[in-house]
Amino acid sequence: MTTTTAPLADAPPDPAPVPAALKRAARRRRSVPYLLLLAGVAWLLVFFVAPMVYQASTSVQTGSLDTGFKVTWHFATYWNALTEYWPHFVRSLVYSGIATVLCLAIGYPLAYTIAFRAGRWRNLLLILVIAPFFTSFLIRTLAWETILADQSPVVSFLNRVHLLDVTTWLGVTEGHRVMATPLAVVCGLTYNFLPFMILPLYTSLERVDGRLHEAAGDLYATPFTTFRKVTFPLSMPGVVAGTLLTFIPASGDYINAELLGSTNQKMIGNVIQSQFLRVLDYPTAAALSFILMAVILAIVTLYIRKAGTEELV
Amino acid sequence: MEQYEPLTPPQRAATLRSMTNGRGALARRSLLRAGALGAVATAGLTGCGIPAAGRTGSSTTSTDHSATEKVVDFSNWTEYIDVTDDGKHRPTLEAFTKRTGIKVNYTEDINDNVEFFGKIKPQLSAGQDTGRDLMVLTDWLAGRMIRLGWVQQLDSANLPHAYANLAQRFRSPDWDPGRAYSYPWQGIATCIAYNKKATGGRKVTSVSQLLDDTSLKGRVAMLSEMRDTIGMTLLDMGRRPENVTDDTFDAALARIQKAVDSQQIRKFTGNEYTDGLSKGDIAACVAWAGDLVQLRIDDPDIEYVFPDAGFLFSTDNLLIPNKARHKTNAERLIDYYYEPAIAAQVSAYINYVCPVAGVQPYLAKIDKSLADNPLIVPDAAMDAKAHEFRSLSQDEDTRYEEKFSKLIGA
Structure with missing residues (x-):
């Protein structure tokens, strides 16, 4: 900034005059990172900062479709939204939390097998993990309507072995059906976000050096101890990344609750959608979005602190 | 309960130091900067108001390019x-x-x-x-x-x-x-549809039956279009949707809410009820007659009825x-x-x-x-049963939609 002014009094004396060309090159080198950042920063400004500011503004406005909305700093919207819809927040977090745990329980053994045991099948298995992404999210979820239909073989089987009596007793299904119950929504979430868990798990497991397992064995560690003390800690970055990539989008999801759930399974995403499109109460919709963002941010921060994986932050 | 210990003099000095020097210092400059940022943010947020949706003076018609662009x-x-x-x-x-x-x-x-x-x-x-x-x-x-x-x-x-x-x-x-x-x-004529196979040959002929018949429990659907669902329920209660009031609206809402609470109603759907109806997941529902004609071509078990109490048009x-x-x-x-x-x-x-x-x-x-x-082409008998939902003011529209949204869960 001050290249043309006289050197400051306390600046260290120049050791030797630097040729102008070299100076220019140095300056150019210094500006390269900023130029490289330009596209990313512009992207963030247009698609993240601008909508955030717009939504923040909307959340403190009052008005109606016919009269227009004006900023009146009506912060009570936040409080009203929270007191009115806190059950939906809790439900969203519980459903996505359970789905995340299920994803981890299903995804970890799978990623472990692909990384260490699959041999030449590894690429094929990875493709199979990603394959569902070739169809749309909506179609995949609709397919579950058929799989879990009341008369479907799956549900008939579950009824025959009386498993649905147990789940109904637990309160996650109703009567002899799976569709339009909490179980269906959680299953849908688990299925739809499973690849987001498997892929990060796989990449971090794949990097674990196989010789460490041998070394652990040489030191008389049982396979279980090896897993507990060597493999699992080394895969922690994958576990954290996977759980975040599953939990965050799952808690804002509304498709699964809409298609597989009923009135008592609606999540916060459904409320936001309905406030925005049906009721046309834009301030409440915006406030709910911000509350959801804040809640997720708080949970994620706590989680990362607890999990202690500095590589991620 | 234990009291908080007061800070020792060195601790207090350290706290004070950390607030006035170094990175966390509340220096004048950073306060000014924060203030300026706050002002910019405030201006930014205030500038984002959503204008009245209606016509705002500017012309709404456009140059008609019909003659040149076919x-x-x-x-x-x-x-x-x-x-x-x-x-x-x-x-x-x-x-x-x-x-x-x-x-x-x-x-x-x-x-x-x-x-x-x-x-x-x-x-x-x-x-x-x-x-x-x-x-x-x-x-x-x-x-x-x-x-x-x-x-x-x-x-x-x-x-x-x-x-x-x-x-x-x-x-x-x-x-x-x-x-x-x-x-x-x-x-569009709104009717009641049912799948004979799913109801065990039973006929479903009124909204009352949808809401109360326990043999249909958990297999009833209603439409997520407020006017169709509320309108049909109003007619069933002997009220006319042509002159719906806050009271009759609330009464219809409460009537449906009871069925939601008793888990009689499985879900509220848009067009996708046709899928559930042919699978039998939905035994009976409020439906659009036009869809039914198409459905019946594939599945003769599906029937539709215009209730005696009238139907919404x-x-x-x-x-x-x-x-x-x-x-x-x-x-x-x-x-x-x-x-x-x-x-x-x-x-x-x-x-x-x-x-x-x-x-x-x-x-x-x-x-x-x-x-x-x-x-x-509706005949005279059908014409006599057809009712229309009164058009709502903007205020009513918002209030009713909000109440109806709560009913359907979001």
């Missing part, structure tokens, strides 16, 4: 026009192009009224062209569009057939008296949005579909209530049974 952009709902068996051609649209030389860009991009409104709202409220010359919206939304001043008045000089042939019952809805802005595309309407580039072309297309011969072709294919008078002889030419089908 096209019309037409947005409609899915499966709402005649198609050849191979699915490649739309005979009536192609005949229109052949006759007039106007190419029709037909898009099936409307799936849901509220969603479509969300989609076109930004352009229309900013006074911009939506890229559409003609769109089909259900009456309550059509009424809102007219109230907001987002659609153009039609030029009756371009609509001779439409003016002459519009059936009497469609002529003057309370949201568009005299049809200055809109013409119906099709009429609504319309889907053709509208020309503001700033449309080809208004005259769009009007010619509307008029074309009011020629009875053309209307008969569409009705023979989609089986909704035809708004064109004098269509029967042409229907009979296509298929004798069509002309006597009360679903396409």
Whole structure:
């Protein structure tokens, strides 16, 4: 900034005059990172900062479709939204939390097998993990309507072995059906976000050096101890990344609750959608979005602190 | 309980130091910077108000390019026009192009009224062209569009057939008296549908039965369109949707809420109820009669009934949005579909209530049974049972939708 002014009094004396060309090159080198950042920063400004500011503004406005909305700093919207819809927040977090745990329980053994045991099948298995992404999210979820239909073989089987009596007793299904119950929504979430868990798990497991397992064995560690003390800690970055990539989008999801759930399974995403499109109460919709963002941010921060994986932050 | 220990002098000194020096210091400069940032943020947030959605002085009409550009952009709902068996051609649209030389860009991009409104709202409220010359919206939304001043008045000089042939019952809805802005595309009769196999041969004939019959528990669906579901329930309770009040609305809502709480109702659906109904997941539901005709072709177990208490009748309407580039072309297309011969072709294919008078002889030419089908041309008995939902003020609209949203869970 001050290249043309006289050197400051306390600046260290120049050791030797630097040729102008070299100076220019140095300056150019210094500006390269900023130029490289330009596209990313512009992207963030247009698609993240601008909508955030717009939504923040909307959340403190009052008005109606016919009269227009004006900023009146009506912060009570936040409080009203929270007191009115806190059950939906809790439900969203519980459903996505359970789905995340299920994803981890299903995804970890799978990623472990692909990384260490699959041999030449590894690429094929990875493709199979990603394959569902070739169809749309909506179609995949609709397919579950058929799989879990009341008369479907799956549900008939579950009824025959009386498993649905147990789940109904637990309160996650109703009567002899799976569709339009909490179980269906959680299953849908688990299925739809499973690849987001498997892929990060796989990449971090794949990097674990196989010789460490041998070394652990040489030191008389049982396979279980090896897993507990060597493999699992080394895969922690994958576990954290996977759980975040599953939990965050799952808690804002509304498709699964809409298609597989009923009135008592609606999540916060459904409320936001309905406030925005049906009721046309834009301030409440915006406030709910911000509350959801804040809640997720708080949970994620706590989680990362607890999990202690500095590589991620 | 233990008291907090006061800070020791060195601790206090350290705290003070950390607040005045170093990175966390509350120096004047950073306070100023924070203040300035706050001011900018405040200005930014305040500047973002959403203007009144209605007409704001600027002109809504557009230069009509109809004479030079021989096209019309037409947005409609899915499966709402005649198609050849191979699915490649739309005979009536192609005949229109052949006759007039106007190419029709037909898009099936409307799936849901509220969603479509969300989609076109930004352009229309900013006074911009939506890229559409003609769109089909259900009456309550059509009424809102007219109230907001987002659609153009039609030029009756371009609509001779439409003016002459519009059936009497469609002529003057309370949201568009005299049809200055809109013409119906099709009429929709709301009915009760059931799957005989799923009900075990039992007939379902009233909304009361949907809400109370325990043999249907957990297998009943209602529509997520507020007016259809509330309207049918009001009729069942002996009330008229034509003069719904806050009290009768709340009473209908409470009646349905009871069925939701007792888990009688499985879910509230849009068009997708057809899927559940044919699978048998939904044993009985509130439905749209036009869909049922199609469904029954594939599955004769599916039946429909118009309750004795009456049924709700609504319309889907053709509208020309503001700033449309080809208004005259769009009007010619509307008029074309009011020629009875053309209307008969569409009705023979989609089986909704035809708004064109004098269509029967042409229907009979296509298929004798069509002309006597009360679903396409309602007979006197059916006409007597049809009721319409009164158009709501903006305030009522918001309040009712909010209450109904809570009922359906979100």
